[in-house]
Each structure stands twice: as C-alpha cells, then as structure tokens.
Amino acid sequence: MSVMPSFEELGLSGPVLRAVTRAGYDEPTQIQAQAIPEALQGKDIVGASQTGTGKTAAFSLPIVCKMGPSTKPQCLVLEPTRELAAQVEDQMNLFSYYKPLNVMLLHGGVGYGHQIEALENKPDVIIATPGRLLDHMEKGNIDLSEVRFLVLDEVDRMLDMGFLPDVKRIIDQCPKERQTLFFSATMPGAIQTLAQWALNEPISVEVGGRQSPAETVTHAFYPVGMDQRDDLILALIQKTGYDSMMIFTRTKKEADTLLVRIKEIEGTKPTALHSDIKQSDRTKALQGFRDGTFNIIVATDIAARGLDISGVTHVINYRVPENPEDYVHRIGRTGRAQQEGDAFTILTADELENAAAVEHFIDQKIERKKLEGFDYAYTALLEENPQPVRKRRPAPKRRR
Ligand code: AMP
Numbered sequence: 001m002s003v004m005p006s007f008e009e010l011g012l013s014g015p016v017l018r019a020v021t022r023a024g025y026d027e028p029t030q031i032q033a034q035a036i037p038e039a040l041q042g043k044d045i046v047g048a049s050q051t052g053t054g055k056t057a058a059f060s061l062p063i064v065c066k067m068g069p070s071t072k073p074q075c076l077v078l079e080p081t082r083e084l085a086a087q088v089e090d091q092m093n094l095f096s097y098y099k100p101l102n103v104m105l106l107h108g109g110v111g112y113g114h115q116i117e118a119l120e121n122k123p124d125v126i127i128a129t130p131g132r133l134l135d136h137m138e139k140g141n142i143d144l145s146e147v148r149f150l151v152l153d154e155v156d157r158m159l160d161m162g163f164l165p166d167v168k169r170i171i172d173q174c175p176k177e178r179q180t181l182f183f184s185a186t187m188p189g190a191i192q193t194l195a196q197w198a199l200n201e202p203i204s205v206e207v208g209g210r211q212s213p214a215e216t217v218t219h220a221f222y223p224v225g226m227d228q229r230d231d232l233i234l235a236l237i238q239k240t241g242y243d244s245m246m247i248f249t250r251t252k253k254e255a256d257t258l259l260v261r262i263k264e265i266e267g268t269k270p271t272a273l274h275s276d277i278k279q280s281d282r283t284k285a286l287q288g289f290r291d292g293t294f295n296i297i298v299a300t301d302i303a304a305r306g307l308d309i310s311g312v313t314h315v316i317n318y319r320v321p322e323n324p325e326d327y328v329h330r331i332g333r334t335g336r337a338q339q340e341g342d343a344f345t346i347l348t349a350d351e352l353e354n355a356a357a358v359e360h361f362i363d364q365k366i367e368r369k370k371l372e373g374f375d376y377a378y379t380a381l382l383e384e385n386p387q388p389v390r391k392r393r394p395a396p397k398r399r400r
Pocket of ligand 1: 024025026027028029032052053054055056057307308310
C-alpha cells in the first residue's frame with residue numbers, strides 16, 4: 001500500500017496538476033514529496049538525490065505553478081551539459097502544457113542568431129549552460145533583473161567541468177530577492193561554500209544514499225586479459241539479449257574505435273556520443289537512441305550524468321571507471337523507474353584497484369563472471385583470488 005501523498009496534497013493545483021496527470025505520473029516520487037511543498041512555500045532548497053528519482057519535476061513543478069505574467073525572464077536553470085539542459089526544457093514544456101510558458105534553451109555549440117531572436121521574444125524560463133549564458137550576458141543580450149527562481153542543477157558536475165567561477169558570476173547578476181533551488185549529488189567543500197553564499201536558510205532534501213545505485217540493477221565484472229578486451233566486449237554484445245544498451249568508454253578515441261567494430265556485428269544499430277562530435281550530431285544520436293533508431297550508444301562520461309533515457313536494459317563499461325562515482329552515474333542510466341537493468345564491466349589486471357574502489361563505494365561485492373563459449377586466453381584474473389597488480393615504481397637512477 002502506498003503512503004505517498006498525492007500531487008494535489010503536495011499543494012499543486014489547476015493546470016500543473018492536469019499536466020502531471022497528462023504526463024502519466026500517478027504519484028510523487030520521494031524527492032518530489034519532500035521538495036514540492038517546501039518549494040511552493042518559497043523556501044530555498046539544497047537537494048541531494050540519485051539520478052532517475054524525479055528531481056527535474058521536483059524543481060520544475062513548483063516553479064511552473066508559481067510563475068506569473070512578466071515581460072522578462074523569471075526563471076533561470078543552469079545545467080552542466082547541453083543534453084541535460086535540453087532534457088529539462090522538455091520537462092518544463094511538459095509541465096507547462098496547460099499554462100503555456102515561453103521556455104528557451106541556451107547552450108554552446110550552435111549559432112548565436114536564433115538564440116538572440118529567442119531572447120528578444122521575451123522568454124519566461126531560460127535553461128542554459130554557463131558558458132554561453134555568460135557570453136550573452138557580456139554582449140548585453142539578456143536581462144536577469146527579474147529572475148525570481150534560480151535552479152542550480154548538478155552542481156558537482158559543474159565544479160568538475162570548471163564552471164564554478166562562471167556560475168558565481170551569473171548568480172551575482174541575479175536579484176538577491178529570489179528563490180534558489182540547488183542540487184548536487186555530492187557536497188565537497190567548494191560546493192558547500194557556494195551553497196552557503198547562494199542560498200538563504202535552505203531546507204535540505206536528501207533521497208536515498210548518495211552513492212547507492214538503482215537497486216534494480218544486476219552488476220557483473222567480466223575479467224579478461226588486456227589483449228582480449230575488445231573481443232570480449234564484442235562477444236558480450238552478441239550474446240546479450242538487450243533492447244537498448246549504453247557502452248561507456250574512458251576516451252573519445254576508444255568510443256570511435258569501438259563504434260567501428262560494433263557496426264560489424266549484425267543486428268546492431270550503434271551510434272556514438274562524446275564532446276568531439278558536433279552538436280547537431282550529438283542531438284541526432286541521443287534522439288535516435290531514445291526513439292529506437294539506434295539500439296546501442298557508445299559514450300564517454302558526458303552522457304552519463306543525469307540523462308533520462310528510458311528503457312536502457314544494459315550498461316557496459318569498457319573499462320572500470322577511475323572514479324567510483326562515475327560508475328554509479330553510468331549505471332544510473334539503466335534500472336531507472338524500477339525497471340530491471342544489467343551493468344557489465346570489463347575488468348583487466350591493471351584495473352583491480354579501481355574495481356575494489358567501486359565495490360567499496362557501492363558497498364557491494366560485484367560478481368565475477370565468465371562469458372560462456374568465449375575463447376579465453378589464460379589470465380591470472382580468471383583464477384579464484386587474483387591479486388591486484390601493483391603499479392611498478394621506476395627503478396632508482398644509478399649514479400655513474
Ligand atoms: P529525473 O530524475 O528528473 O531525471 O527523472 C527520471 C524519470 O522519471 C523521467 O523520465 C521522469 O519523467 C520520470 N518521473 C519523474 N517523476 C515521476 C513520477 N512522479 N511518476 C512517474 N515517473 C516520473
């Protein structure tokens with residue numbers, strides 16, 4: 001039996017409530033139940049929440065509800081990547097279906113012309129990446145003097161990408177009298193300092209462990225010798241009954257090389273997503289992956305954070321991520337909204353320490369599996385208890 005209050009009980013009303021019904025949401029998620037009533041009362045919020053928990057609706061619904069008529073932008077949402085910004089735009093449009101708002105997207109990688117026109121067209125909501133927004137601000141194309149709602153989303157990612165100084169300059173140009181909603185999966189010192197500066201007596205909202213991946217995901221490591229990494233991943237793809245698969249590589253070059261090899265497998269419809277691919281092709285790749293034109297997407301971590309792609313049945317890591325948090329974000333692409341998902345990670349001897357770090361981070365031992373029928377060359381990794389390979393220290397220089 002559900003004990004979750006209804007959207008109506010959270011205080012949403014009229015057109016926004018109808019839009020929620022139209023979106024097919026039966027009941028609020030936990031973060032929505034916690035954040036919406038507070039946000040409706042005008043409180044600042046600092047939220048930590050796993051991806052896939054309904055965070056976007058948690059901040060968008062109350063804002064759409066509270067927006068009134070204005071000739072200047074009232075709401076500014078900052079996102080670290082173009083893809084995330086586009087995703088928030090979709091949701092804002094969904095939630096303002098019965099209360100039409102002029103929502104505009106502002107990010108780099110595309111021309112200025114259309115953006116300047118759209119800015120002249122009096123947007124109510126601007127969803128932006130920091131760099132391009134600052135460009136427009138410096139050119140005097142944008143007036144933030146009536147922003148009442150400021151959303152800083154995926155702040156830790158913005159920190160990783162070096163955007164914090166830009167973000168501070170943008171916040172500085174927003175009115176002091178405003179409501180600020182702040183979301184970050186982790187809270188290192190620099191982010192706490194930013195939150196203290198940007199927020200006014202915030203309410204804290206935290207859903208689930210910060211580091212727990214979706215519980216519906218089954219994890220497995222596939223140990224293999226280094227020279228068989230590619231063959232194993234290709235065999236794994238062939239033998240796996242997937243509907244939709246995301247493969248994460250560490251580098252753009254790995255993604256490109258792997259894409260070429262996957263194309264050779266019959267039945268695959270692969271594409272790639274990374275930052276060297278031009279924006280229009282990135283949009284096409286993502287759109288095609290969402291609508292089923294592609295059933296495999298090979299991506300670097302740019303695609304890992306927060307992207308909402310439903311129905312991803314499998315995530316494969318080409319290498320064990322060096323940063324255990326990235327593992328959680330990557331596998332956050334599968335097992336969303338209570339669906340089942342599998343996360344496979346190819347494991348080679350040089351990555352045992354990273355693997356142990358991932359297991360420690362998610363507080364779970366990950367099963368080692370062998371792919372049946374694969375012609376393994378011998379590697380000590382396939383033994384029961386392999387020892388981590390110690391990084392070799394350079395030999396001391398000899399004096400002559
Ligand atoms: P997010 O964490 O904002 O990326 O949302 C993840 C997914 O959950 C998106 O596809 C949302 O449309 C969906 N979603 C958000 N809230 C609800 C809800 N209350 N009921 C069902 N699906 C939801």
